Amino acid sequence: MNLEQLGSVIRERRNTLSLSQENLSEKSDVAIKTIHSIELGKANPSIKTLNKILDNLGLEVIVVSRKE
Template identity: 55%
Template sequence: MDLIVFGQIVREKRNAIGLKQEELSQRSGVAIKTIHSIELGKGNPAIKTILRIFDALSLDLLIVAGKNAKK
């Protein structure tokens, strides 16, 4: 998965539902620094981290993977 595209998807969904990074951090249990890095397309997040963020944002991994493949 392209980390830049993944970060854009996370940021767009977070903004669409009106969450700040701090709120996403609290909901997901993922450190705010990690969320910030992911949204910038940096780092290499563990699958556990990705799944926590997806759960907090109600994102479906297969849908995101499909969007990522199209870009």
């Protein structure tokens, strides 16, 4: 999943839950500017930041790594 797809998933879920970016910012303790940038696919959030946002949207991160 690329950053634009991630942002789209977050925006769609936020809208489904009838949350504004400001509401999500307050609930997740992530700056509204950061949420805005993520939704536009212009930010590459840390796992910690992403988890804060996704937890409040009822979503989770699944990380897949390759064995070397």
